[in-house]
Amino acid sequence: MPNEPSEPLAPAEWKVMNIVWRRKRCAARDVCEEAKGEHGWAPSTVKTLLRRLVEKGHLQTTQVGNSFLYRPTRPALRALERAADTLLRNALEGTVGPLLAHMVKRSQLSDDELAELRALLDERSDDDPLTRKGRS
Amino acid sequence: MPNEPSEPLAPAEWKVMNIVWRRKRCAARDVCEEAKGEHGWAPSTVKTLLRRLVEKGHLQTTQVGNSFLYRPTRPALRALERAADTLLRNALEGTVGPLLAHMVKRSQLSDDELAELRALLDERSDDDPLTRKGRS
DNA sequence: TCTGACTGTCTACAGTTGTAGACATATCGC
DNA sequence: GCGATATGTCTACAACTGTAGACAGTCAGA
Numbered sequence: 001m002p003n004e005p006s007e008p009l010a011p012a013e014w015k016v017m018n019i020v021w022r023r024k025r026c027a028a029r030d031v032c033e034e035a036k037g038e039h040g041w042a043p044s045t046v047k048t049l050l051r052r053l054v055e056k057g058h059l060q061t062t063q064v065g066n067s068f069l070y071r072p073t074r075p076a077l078r079a080l081e082r083a084a085d086t087l088l089r090n091a092l093e094g095t096v097g098p099l100l101a102h103m104v105k106r107s108q109l110s111d112d113e114l115a116e117l118r119a120l121l122d123e124r125s126d127d128d129p130l131t132r133k134g135r136s
Numbered sequence: 137m138p139n140e141p142s143e144p145l146a147p148a149e150w151k152v153m154n155i156v157w158r159r160k161r162c163a164a165r166d167v168c169e170e171a172k173g174e175h176g177w178a179p180s181t182v183k184t185l186l187r188r189l190v191e192k193g194h195l196q197t198t199q200v201g202n203s204f205l206y207r208p209t210r211p212a213l214r215a216l217e218r219a220a221d222t223l224l225r226n227a228l229e230g231t232v233g234p235l236l237a238h239m240v241k242r243s244q245l246s247d248d249e250l251a252e253l254r255a256l257l258d259e260r261s262d263d264d265p266l267t268r269k270g271r272s
Numbered sequence: 273t274c275t276g277a278c279t280g281t282c283t284a285c286a287g288t289t290g291t292a293g294a295c296a297t298a299t300c301g302c
Numbered sequence: 303g304c305g306a307t308a309t310g311t312c313t314a315c316a317a318c319t320g321t322a323g324a325c326a327g328t329c330a331g332a
Binding site for chain 3: 052
């Protein structure tokens with residue numbers, strides 16, 4: 001039982017996972033409904049994706065009557081962080097800063113989030129001696 | 137001639153692109169050499185990937201003698217930004233802030249980059265009325 | 273000019289992903 | 303108990319991906 005499913009999510013799988021994450025847990029029917037509305041998918045499509053996600057360890061099931069309740073095995077944030085790590089691994093020398101800048105620009109952030117990020121940046125430049133060259 | 141290749145890069149394709157991006161432009165041989173060292177790939181593997189990348193519009197070629205010079209059609213940063221956009225599209229309500237925090241933590245950023253990010257954050261909280269609710 | 277080395281092209285093939293129909297079966301209401 | 307409905311399973315199949323061998327054309331050196 002791999003607690004952290006290692007296999008990355010394919011695009012269609014992200015869509016299904018997002019539906020389940022939003023609802024915390026749900027039945028196949030709910031996913032089918034929402035996926036039909038959002039992506040126009042046939043129920044079979046959703047069912048196949050759910051099955052594969054269970055196989056890969058991204059979803060857990062609990063049997064309820066003749067059906068399953070699907071539940072993510074890890075929080076959405078963790079999956080996002082994994083994907084972000086992959087992204088960063090692909091970032092060449094000097095592109096990380098601009099990349100983060102781009103993402104900040106694209107994002108709606110709350111005041112709290114902005115404050116937390118600011119704090120992080122300050123921490124960075126305070127305690128990382130390698131980056132302490134040009135500041136007074 | 138699609139100036140911005142829309143098809144996303146597969147993992148193996150990122151690896152090849154990164155080699156070409158680092159060198160700005162190069163011959164297949166160079167890529168083969170580096171890819172062999174880094175990933176243990178056979179030359180055929182590299183050649184297939186180069187061909188597919190050209191087909192998809194990620195690489196351009198210039199014929200030189202009996203061989204090609206491969207050159208990226210867009211800068212690495214742009215490809216990264218596209219991938220980042222996809223990542224953000226998968227981010228649920230409330231996960232974007234923590235996600236960015238995670239990325240900042242994982243990244244080595246220069247003083248200049250830190251300063252630029254800080255400036256961006258300040259700009260955000262200054263001019264976005266939606267986020268100006270809790271601050272004095 | 274002949275040949276060897278190198279380059280790109282063709283072909284291959286297994287595994288993954290996107291998409292979905294067919295179908296057996298379990299359940300719940302009557 | 304029986305049938306209608308819903309649920310999961312099996313099967314399918316094309317496209318994409320990872321990986322690579324075989325081969326043909328070409329350029330340079332002998």
